[in-house]
Structure formats: C-alpha cells, structure tokens
Amino acid sequence: MSIAYQGVLSRRRYVVLLVVLMSLFYFLQTTLRDARPSSWTITTPAVQTLELQTTPVDVSTPLPDTPSPPPLPGHPCLHRERANATLLMLARNSDLAGAMSSVSHVEDRFNKHCNYSWVFLNEEPFSDEFKREMSNMTNGSVSFGLVPKEHWYQPQWINEDLAKAGRDKMVEQNIIYAESVPYRNMCRFNSGYFFKHALLQQYRYYWRVEPDIEYFCDIPYDPFHFMQENDKIYGFTISFFEWQPTIPTLWANVKDFMAKYPQYVADDNAMNYLSDDGGETYNLCHFWSNFEIADMDFWRGPAYTAFFDFLESRGGFYYERWGDAPVHSIAVALFAPKTRLHFFKDIGYRHTPFQHCPQGPEWKANSCNCEQWNTLDYRDQSCIPRYQKLFQ
Numbered sequence: 001m002s003i004a005y006q007g008v009l010s011r012r013r014y015v016v017l018l019v020v021l022m023s024l025f026y027f028l029q030t031t032l033r034d035a036r037p038s039s040w041t042i043t044t045p046a047v048q049t050l051e052l053q054t055t056p057v058d059v060s061t062p063l064p065d066t067p068s069p070p071p072l073p074g075h076p077c078l079h080r081e082r083a084n085a086t087l088l089m090l091a092r093n094s095d096l097a098g099a100m101s102s103v104s105h106v107e108d109r110f111n112k113h114c115n116y117s118w119v120f121l122n123e124e125p126f127s128d129e130f131k132r133e134m135s136n137m138t139n140g141s142v143s144f145g146l147v148p149k150e151h152w153y154q155p156q157w158i159n160e161d162l163a164k165a166g167r168d169k170m171v172e173q174n175i176i177y178a179e180s181v182p183y184r185n186m187c188r189f190n191s192g193y194f195f196k197h198a199l200l201q202q203y204r205y206y207w208r209v210e211p212d213i214e215y216f217c218d219i220p221y222d223p224f225h226f227m228q229e230n231d232k233i234y235g236f237t238i239s240f241f242e243w244q245p246t247i248p249t250l251w252a253n254v255k256d257f258m259a260k261y262p263q264y265v266a267d268d269n270a271m272n273y274l275s276d277d278g279g280e281t282y283n284l285c286h287f288w289s290n291f292e293i294a295d296m297d298f299w300r301g302p303a304y305t306a307f308f309d310f311l312e313s314r315g316g317f318y319y320e321r322w323g324d325a326p327v328h329s330i331a332v333a334l335f336a337p338k339t340r341l342h343f344f345k346d347i348g349y350r351h352t353p354f355q356h357c358p359q360g361p362e363w364k365a366n367s368c369n370c371e372q373w374n375t376l377d378y379r380d381q382s383c384i385p386r387y388q389k390l391f392q
C-alpha cells in the first residue's frame with residue numbers, strides 16, 4: 001500500500017471526525033455556556049473515556065516550565081553534531097503501512113535535516129519488505145533488531161491459572177486489550193526491557209515512535225540536545241488518566257517499594273502530579289508513553305532497575321495489565337526531581353484518539369496543521385493542569 005493512498009484514507013477519516021467533533025463542540029458551547037469553567041478544574045473522572053470531551057475550556061497561555069530554545073537560523077542540525085540518540089519503533093510486520101506513515105511524519109517535520117538513526121524492534125524477524133521500505137524513507141542509518149525471547153514472552157514462573165483469571169475479569173469489565181497476552185508482553189517489554197536491547201546499548205537518548213501516529217508541526221530545534229543541555233530525563237506531550245481496572249494493585253506496590261527503598265525517592269519529586277493526597281492514593285495521572293523522548297541511562301540506573309525488578313516480581317504485568325505508561329510515569333515522577341521532566345508543548349502530536357496541538361505563537365511559526373481547539377491539555381480528562389501546578 002502506498003503512502004499516498006494511506007494519506008487519503010486517514011485524511012478522509014480525519015475530516016469526518018473533525019466535522020462531527022466541531023458540530024458537537026458548537027452544540028455544547030451554546031447549550032452549556034453557563035457550565036464553562038472559569039479556570040482549570042482538578043478532578044479525577046470516575047470513568048475514563050476514549051473520546052475527546054467537547055465542553056469549551058479555557059486555553060489561556062500555559063505556565064512556563066523550561067522554555068524551548070529560541071529559533072536559530074537554518075535547520076536544527078546545521079553545524080551541529082548529532083546527540084547520542086536514536087529514533088525507536090517497536091512494530092510488527094503487519095504494522096508496515098502505519099509504520100511508514102509515522103516515519104514519514106518524523107522525517108518530514110524533523111529528521112530529514114538531521115539523519116538520526118532509526119532502530120526497529122520486533123519479537124519476530126522483520127520481513128524483507130519491511131526492511132526495504134523503512135530503509136528507503138530516511139538518510140539516517142537503519143537497523144532491525146530481534147527481541148530476545150526472555151524479554152518478551154510470559155515467564156514460566158507466572159501462574160497461568162491466575163493470569164487467565166485476571167484476563168477474564170478484565171473481559172467482564174470491558175477493558176481494552178483485556179484478553180490479550182501479546183499486549184501484556186509489549187507493556188512489560190516497554191517497561192523494563194527495550195533499553196537492554198543490544199542495538200540500543202550505544203545510545204543514551206531515544207525518541208519513541210509508534211505506527212499510525214502524526215506530527216502536526218515542524219520541530220525547529222533538536223529535542224535531544226534540548227534534553228541534554230537542560231538535564232532532562234523524560235519528555236512528553238500528552239498526559240491523562242489511566243484505566244484503574246488495569247492497575248488495581250500497582251499503587252500499593254509502589255508504596256511498598258518506597259517504604260523498602262526510601263533512598264530512591266527524590267527530594268523535590270513530582271508526587272503531587274501522581275497523588276492528590278500526598279501519596280496515599282494514586283490519581284491515575286500518567287504521561288502517554290507512545291510519545292517519549294527520554295534518557296535510557298535513567299532506566300538503566302539503580303533506582304529504576306530496583307523498581308522494575310520489584311514490580312516484575314509481583315507479576316502484575318500478567319495478573320493485571322500494568323501499562324508501561326503508568327510504570328514509566330510513576331518512576332520519573334518519584335525517583336527524579338520534577339525539574340528533570342519536560343512537557344514538549346511546542347510539539348504537535350496525535351495518537352488516536354487524543355492529540356496535543358500547540359497554543360502559542362509557535363503554532364504559526366512551526367507551520368502546524370492541527371486545529372488549536374482540538375487539544376487534550378485543558379479538558380477535565382487531562383493531567384496537564386496538575387503537571388503545571390508543580391511549577392507554580
């Protein structure tokens with residue numbers, strides 16, 4: 001399937017969705033005008049929803065954390081060496097069309113200027129077609145890695161009867177991917193193993209890219225250099241609430257871990273992003289990990305190694321359905337000072353069904369092609385208000 005054909009399909013779908021959402025938006029704007037929040041509302045919804053809420057919201061200028069670098073003449077990699085970093089995609093051979101679409105977005109908006117390498121990982125060998133198509137889409141070096149079996153499949157020591165009971169319970173609760181073991185393999189791999197892959201040992205930073213994502217804006221600076229120069233370990237674009245039934249005992253285990261290893265809990269951490277009662281309960285906020293620009297040396301370090309090993313020993317990746325998003329988010333929020341996190345608010349990004357569209361002057365400067373009202377940031381569903389409150 002050609003990229004052009006994919007583009008037409010997704011454009012048509014996007015237009016239909018846009019029309020539906022806009023009608024809803026205008027309907028709600030007129031009928032719910034009195035309910036308009038005067039400032040950010042901080043509430044935990046009882047039920048998570050996969051649809052963008054369309055109630056009008058205040059999209060006033062966000063509070064600054066670390067500002068983006070000022071625009072430089074020319075492109076982001078002019079007269080500059082590449083950072084110690086790679087683009088990274090985990091994919092199946094069947095993801096080819098979506099993978100091509102994602103790579104073309106990243107190349108077009110950023111990497112055609114820089115030639116950062118791409119690493120593709122899969123628990124099965126990539127097809128010749130997949131390798132040929134990907135190699136043709138970038139001038140960066142491209143490598144294809146096989147995930148070792150012990151980093152992917154459900155370990156022998158997991159009690160399959162218990163795991164099956166956990167999956168069945170989630171099916172009853174209508175949880176997405178409730179019955180899927182491969183999905184659990186993927187979440188566990190992305191939580192604790194990808195950065196151990198041989199092909200990634202030579203790199204410090206990675207930028208995670210999934211099939212079928214979109215970038216809306218030019219990225220006029222190098223986010224890897226930004227991370228390094230500002231001592232950041234974790235960058236995100238979208239933050240909202242996790243589905244509680246996928247992680248019933250995760251927070252209890254996090255509390256056990258903190259009690260056992262208090263030395264890993266950072267001073268000036270971002271606990272108030274994760275919890276509204278000082279750590280007693282988890283408010284379900286997490287960074288959506290399908291976009292991540294992060295430092296693998298943090299994942300490889302003592303705090304995260306101890307944390308992942310502890311969670312792994314509890315079996316929750318299989319008995320429940322712990323996601324790599326809450327696991328990563330909880331770790332970076334607790335085991336590093338909050339100043340080492342970064343909201344890439346100038347990077348326009350979509351992973352269906354949510355997107356982040358820049359609100360400031362960079363929308364125009366960076367040739368964004370998203371609708372500014374269509375952004376998750378200030379909805380009741382978003383955790384960005386809690387993140388920004390950390391820096392008030």
Ligand SMILES: Nc1nc2c(ncn2[C@@H]2O[C@H](COP(=O)(O)OP(=O)(O)OP(=O)(O)O)[C@@H](O)[C@H]2O)c(=O)[nH]1
Pocket residue numbers: 089090091092095121122123124182183186209210211290352
């Ligand atoms: N090799 C391989 N990659 C997988 C597998 N399952 C998921 N992935 C990849 O893991 C990442 C996350 O999987 P997704 O299926 O996108 O999960 P999601 O983002 O929670 O859900 P979607 O809404 O379906 O996108 C993507 O990069 C997928 O390509 C698998 O069984 N094998």
Ligand SMILES: *[C@@H]1O[C@H](CO)[C@@H](O)[C@H](O)[C@H]1NC(C)=O
Pocket residue numbers: 077113114115139140
């Ligand atoms: C990227 O690769 C192309 C083709 O090899 C080359 O012409 C270009 O100068 C490279 N750019 C950078 C920044 O490495």
Ligand SMILES: *[C@@H]1O[C@H](CO)[C@@H](O)[C@H](O)[C@H]1NC(C)=O
Pocket residue numbers: 135136137138139
């Ligand atoms: C991709 O393939 C086309 C022709 O098939 C070729 O002209 C082009 O140079 C290739 N691009 C890269 C980056 O390899």
Ligand SMILES: *[C@@H]1O[C@H](CO)[C@@H](O)[C@H](O)[C@H]1NC(C)=O
Pocket residue numbers: 107112136137138139
């Ligand atoms: C690779 O670099 C060449 C020379 O700069 C350029 O013409 C071509 O478009 C680039 N290919 C891709 C896929 O960026």
Ligand SMILES: *[C@@H]1O[C@H](CO)[C@@H](O)[C@H](O)[C@H]1NC(C)=O
Pocket residue numbers: 084201202203204297
């Ligand atoms: C890049 O980072 C990795 C991980 O920290 C390190 O092992 C490697 O030596 C670094 N490479 C360079 C060229 O600095």
Ligand SMILES: [Mg+2]
Pocket residue numbers: 210290351
């Ligand atoms: Mg996905």
